Amino acid sequence: MDTVKRLQERFDGKIRNISLHSDKRIYVDIDKDDLIEFVKFVFIDLDARFITASGIDLLDNMEILYHFSMDRSDVVVSLRTLLDRENPEIESIVPVVKGASNIEREMYELLGIKFKNHPDLKRFLTDDSLDVVYPLRKDAKRQVKQ
Amino acid sequence: MKKVVVPLGPYHPLFEEPEYFELYCDGELVVDVEWKAGYNHRGIEKISESKHWDQVTFLIERICGICSTSHPIAYCNAVEDLLKMDIPERAKYIRSIIGELERIHSHLLWAGLAGHFLGYNTVFMWAWKYREPILDIMEMITGNRNHYAMMKIGGVRRDIENEDIPIMKKILDELKPKLEMLTNAVLDDPVLAARLKGVGVLTKQNIKDYGALGPIARASGVDIDVRRDSPHAAYDLVEWDVVLCQEGDVFSKAVVRLGECFESIKIIEQCLDRLTKIKGEISFEVREIPPGEGIGHYEAPRGECFHYVRSDGTSRPFRHKIRAPSYANIPTFKASCVGQTISDVTIILAGVDPCYCCTERAITVYDASTKKKLFNGKDLILLSQEKTKKIKKQLGFKDV
Amino acid sequence: MALDLKTKALKKSLSVFHLSTGSCNNCDIEILDCLTPRFDIERFGMTLAGSIKHADVLLVTGIVTVKNLSRIKVLYQQMPKPGFVVAIGGCACTGGIFRDGYQMAGPLDRVIPVDVYIPGCPPKPEAMIAGIVKLLEKIK
Numbered sequence: 001m002d003t004v005k006r007l008q009e010r011f012d013g014k015i016r017n018i019s020l021h022s023d024k025r026i027y028v029d030i031d032k033d034d035l036i037e038f039v040k041f042v043f044i045d046l047d048a049r050f051i052t053a054s055g056i057d058l059l060d061n062m063e064i065l066y067h068f069s070m071d072r073s074d075v076v077v078s079l080r081t082l083l084d085r086e087n088p089e090i091e092s093i094v095p096v097v098k099g100a101s102n103i104e105r106e107m108y109e110l111l112g113i114k115f116k117n118h119p120d121l122k123r124f125l126t127d128d129s130l131d132v133v134y135p136l137r138k139d140a141k142r143q144v145k146q
Numbered sequence: 147m148k149k150v151v152v153p154l155g156p157y158h159p160l161f162e163e164p165e166y167f168e169l170y171c172d173g174e175l176v177v178d179v180e181w182k183a184g185y186n187h188r189g190i191e192k193i194s195e196s197k198h199w200d201q202v203t204f205l206i207e208r209i210c211g212i213c214s215t216s217h218p219i220a221y222c223n224a225v226e227d228l229l230k231m232d233i234p235e236r237a238k239y240i241r242s243i244i245g246e247l248e249r250i251h252s253h254l255l256w257a258g259l260a261g262h263f264l265g266y267n268t269v270f271m272w273a274w275k276y277r278e279p280i281l282d283i284m285e286m287i288t289g290n291r292n293h294y295a296m297m298k299i300g301g302v303r304r305d306i307e308n309e310d311i312p313i314m315k316k317i318l319d320e321l322k323p324k325l326e327m328l329t330n331a332v333l334d335d336p337v338l339a340a341r342l343k344g345v346g347v348l349t350k351q352n353i354k355d356y357g358a359l360g361p362i363a364r365a366s367g368v369d370i371d372v373r374r375d376s377p378h379a380a381y382d383l384v385e386w387d388v389v390l391c392q393e394g395d396v397f398s399k400a401v402v403r404l405g406e407c408f409e410s411i412k413i414i415e416q417c418l419d420r421l422t423k424i425k426g427e428i429s430f431e432v433r434e435i436p437p438g439e440g441i442g443h444y445e446a447p448r449g450e451c452f453h454y455v456r457s458d459g460t461s462r463p464f465r466h467k468i469r470a471p472s473y474a475n476i477p478t479f480k481a482s483c484v485g486q487t488i489s490d491v492t493i494i495l496a497g498v499d500p501c502y503c504c505t506e507r508a509i510t511v512y513d514a515s516t517k518k519k520l521f522n523g524k525d526l527i528l529l530s531q532e533k534t535k536k537i538k539k540q541l542g543f544k545d546v
Numbered sequence: 547m548a549l550d551l552k553t554k555a556l557k558k559s560l561s562v563f564h565l566s567t568g569s570c571n572n573c574d575i576e577i578l579d580c581l582t583p584r585f586d587i588e589r590f591g592m593t594l595a596g597s598i599k600h601a602d603v604l605l606v607t608g609i610v611t612v613k614n615l616s617r618i619k620v621l622y623q624q625m626p627k628p629g630f631v632v633a634i635g636g637c638a639c640t641g642g643i644f645r646d647g648y649q650m651a652g653p654l655d656r657v658i659p660v661d662v663y664i665p666g667c668p669p670k671p672e673a674m675i676a677g678i679v680k681l682l683e684k685i686k
Contacts, residue, residue, distance in 0.1 A: 022230065024376075025441055049370070050357045051443075052474075054454050054467035067441070067454065074376040076441050099357040099474060102183075125184035126649075130612050135192055135648045185613050186568045189647040196646060205643055211572025211668065255575070258582075274582035292572045292668055 003046065003075055010041055024075050027065075032081045032090050035066075039093045042068045042077055050097045051076070055107040057137045062088040062113060083113065092118035110136040149177065174487045179479050194466040199225065199299060199435055202463065206453075207293050209470065212252050215244050216446030217453070217468070218297035223378055223442025224453040225299045228435065234427045237301035239417040242380040244288070244296050245444070246410040246417075251280040252447035253403040257332065260400065263492045264341055265535070269332060276324050279317045286310060301429020311418050318411055325411075329404045341533070342397035346482040346494035349394060356481070357474045360449025361402045366394035372445040384416040396493055435459070446471055489533045556602055556628070557685055559591040560678070563601035563625075567618055568649070569608025572668040573635040577605060585671045592678065603630045603681070606660075609637045609644045610652030622658045630681055633660045634674065636667045 004018060004026060014037075017029040030038055042048050048068035056063040062083040069076050083090055092115035093100050104115045105124035112134040115121055132140050150171045170178040190209055194202050206217040219241060226233065233241075254277040261269025281291045287306050288294035296302050332338060353363045363370055371388045373381040389405035391398035437459040443452045449471030458464040482494050566574050580587040581594065595601040598621050610618060622631070631654075636642035638654045645653075654660055661684065664677035 021439070022227070025227065027439075049354070051450075051452050052467070052469040054465065056456065056465045065454070067452070069443075071370045071375050078441070097357075098355040099477060102181075102473070102477060103469075123184075125187040127184070127613055129615065130649070132648045135189060140192075140648070185611065186566070186608070187611060187613070187649055188568055188609060188644045189649045190644075193644065193647045208570040208572075208643055208667075211570045211575055214570070214572065271583055274579065275584065278582075278584050291670060292575070 003070060003073075003077060006046065007041075007077075010045075011038065014038075024073075026075060026077045027080055028077065029080045032083060035079070035081055036091055036093065036096065038079055039066065039096050042079070043097055046070065046077075048077065050099055053100065053103050053107065055111045055113055055136070057085070057111060059085075059138055061085055062111065064090065064107070064113070066093070088113040089116060090114075091116050092121075094118055110134060112137065169483070169488070169491060171488060174489075176483050176486055176488065176491060179483050181476060181479065191466055191468060194468075195463055197463075198461050199432075199463065202466065203297050203299070204295060206468065207295065209468065211292050212255065213248070213446045213448065213451065213470070214293050215248050215296065216444050216451045217470075219245060219379070220442045220444040220446075220451040220453045221455070221466075222297050222299050223444060224440040224455045225432075225435065225442070226440070227442050228438045228440030228455060228457060229299075229432065231300065231430065231432075233301045234430060236305070236421065236424050236426050237428045238378075238380040238383070239421050239424070240302045240306055240428065241297070242384070243306065243414050243417045243421075244284075244294060244302075245379065246413045247280055247283060249410045249447045250407050251277050251284075253407050254280070256403060257328070257400070260396075260493065261332070264338065265532075266338070269328075272328055272331075276321060276328065279321055283314050283317055286313070298429055300432045301427070303429070305428050306421060308422060311422060315415065315418060318414060322408075322411060325404075325407055329407075332404065333401065339397065341493065342400065343393075343395055345396050345490050346486065347394045348478055348482050352478060352481040356478045358449070358478050359471045359474055360445065360447070361399055361406065362449065362475050362478065364389060365391045365398035365402045367392040370450075372443050372450045376443060378444070380417055380420075381413075383420070384413050386413050434461075448472055449475060557682055559593075560603050560682075561593055561595045561601050562603040562605055562678075563595045563598045564605045565598075565607070565618070565621065567606060567608045567614045567638075567652075567654075568611035568644075569635065569637055571607075573607035573637075576668045576671050576674065577607070577634065580671045580674055585675065587675060587678075590675070590678070590682075598624050599626065601625065601629070603632060603678075605632050605634055606638050606654050607634045609641050609647075609650050610654055610657050611649045612651045613649070615651045615657065618657060630661045630685075631658055632662045632664065632677065632681065634664045634677075635669060636665055639663045639665050642667065 007028065008015065014034050015028060015030060019027045021027065043050060048070050051067040051069050053064055053066045056065070062085050064081050064083065066079040067076055081090065090113065092104055094104065095117065101120065102124055104118055105121060107113045108115060108121055109123045109126055134140055151168055168180045168182065169176050190205065194205055197205055203218045203221060206221055207214045209217050254273045258270040258273030261267070261273065284294060285291050287310055288296055288304065296304060348358065348362065348366045350366055350368055352358070353366050353368045359370070367390065369388065369390060374388055386409050389402050389409060391401050435457045437457050439454070439456045441454050443450050451471060452469040454467040455463050456465040479495065483491055486494060564574065564577050579585060598604065604622065604625055633639050633654045637644060638652070641650055641653045644650055651657070662677050662681045664674055666673055
């Protein structure tokens with residue numbers, strides 16, 4: 001519960017909501033403009049390990065969850081950000097977390113989320129021969145080849 | 147500066163994604179590495195959204211043939227986290243037994259292939275020979291050599307019969323002296339020490355930057371192990387230690403992996419002992435999955451497997467995010483390969499253990515300016531094997 | 547005539563090349579397992595080749611992914627003829643559990659002609675050896 005307290009002390013007012021699924025699973029809803037600040041705090045000050053990020057298509061919104069793990073206490077902190085589905089764009093966290101590069105490239109190609117200031121934002125898993133645009137979106141359809 | 151581009155792959159079935167590396171070399175030295183993935187990308191996360199919660203365990207078993215029980219355990223942990231449920235005690239022990247058997251066979255597989263890349267085919271044959279009894283146990287208790295289909299939300303699918311336990315113990319007892327012999331032979335060998343020590347070093351900061359996991363992190367002195375930190379299955383009910391090294395080179399990775407085999411045997415033996423005394427169910431019934439989200443992780447042989455599931459109350463996952471350990475481990479090449487010679491690259495790649503299961507990879511070395519072929523895959527392995535011979539000579543060994 | 551002589555010579559020493567086109571790599575491990583002491587496929591005169599240009603048999607595992615599609619065609623063209631293609635595992639034979647995925651471009655026999663199918667997930671090494679022996683009979 002230490003983690004929740006420290007987060008609340010540091011970001012009083014910036015946290016939209018904290019939901020505790022259990023003692024060890026903390027979901028923090030944040031504004032997408034505050035992302036870098038939060039990531040810096042969790043990754044550097046709380047010394048958490050970056051696990052991964054999962055992008056989700058909610059049909060009316062896009063959601064990204066950034067999962068961080070406090071290994072010795074087995075707490076997983078997930079930072080939840082909501083993006084506009086028509087034009088999903090968010091700040092890249094690669095300048096803070098080097099290891100996030102590939103997962104952001106993956107979200108870029110599978111969900112169509114753009115990451116600002118990513119050093120090398122290009123396709124990672126698929127190439128032009130794939131006939132589905134953004135396959136992980138819920139309304140993805142195979143296109144008829146010309 | 148004239149740079150030579152050395153493509154490694156893409157027919158190189160490492161883990162979920164067979165990978166394609168481009169090594170940028172200046173003379174013998176590697177100056178940069180680029181990882182191009184996706185040749186094995188099958189879109190499992192999308193297929194998972196079209197399967198029933200129970201069917202997903204069979205699908206994610208087929209993410210990786212070597213970790214084919216780690217992903218289901220992590221997935222079941224995630225769904226059980228969503229449901230906030232516990233599993234029967236007997237199921238806990240069975241989960242640990244299957245997980246640890248898999249760890250032994252995976253680490254032996256790695257030791258064999260690492261030996262092959264260094265030109266020590268004896269190690270390759272030995273390690274793979276000693277791996278077979280483990281697969282026999284698996285076939286006996288689950289019905290298949292790989293893809294065991296043992297995990298289920300709320301418990302396990304099949305029980306381990308009491309009659310099988312003495313046979314399993316006998317096989318493990320016979321395996322122990324062989325493993326010791328293999329470990330001593332590998333770790334005491336002066337040639338291997340010369341080839342592996344100080345090669346491909348990863349510092350603690352590298353591990354933190356790339357989020358590396360498992361034996362790679364533990365070889366660099368980063369003390370993480372999901373089995374201990376996040377008690378699930380039977381790992382908090384039995385005695386065992388986390389194997390830790392400080393140097394961070396390929397040699398330490400070998401020490402950690404071989405050491406873990408012995409810890410695994412220790413865990414399995416204790417679990418088998420307890421299993422004879424516990425009676426009861428092996429799974430609780432799960433009727434429906436309410437809306438919500440869950441996170442589960444498990445320490446696979448290569449590091450932490452991470453699964454995130456979200457339910458919208460229907461019979462299928464709304465979203466299923468999978469992060470396999472090699473996804474975080476492979477980018478560490480950028481730190482460990484740069485500044486090394488080409489002949490060391492194969493063993494550094496092997497050191498990360500990205501599921502080396504293909505010895506005849508399509509590796510070709512092209513000269514960047516002329517596009518003329520310089521080496522192919524066989525030559526690269528030969529290059530590595532020749533270096534071992536050279537070191538042998540320097541150390542005063544007779545060439546065999 | 548010359549082709550007949552070649553196939554006759556093939557029977558005694560098959561050189562196989564192994565290609566994964568989007569598998570879970572369990573089949574690949576079982577192929578390697580065939581080389582190790584318990585199964586020892588070399589007693590039938592078979593060896594793994596380092597390059598497709600030195601091989602008589604192409605062992606293919608896994609669904610054919612969209613990204614691999616063009617590459618596998620090139621590899622098939624590079625194989626010296628007469629050559630044989632063996633589809634190993636459920637994925638290469640039918641697409642298996644991945645058949646509905648967006649990356650699926652196979653199964654293999656829609657892309658290149660296949661001579662022998664070895665089903666199973668994964669097929670046991672014994673099954674693979676039996677399959678190759680059937681291939682040898684077919685060559686006769």
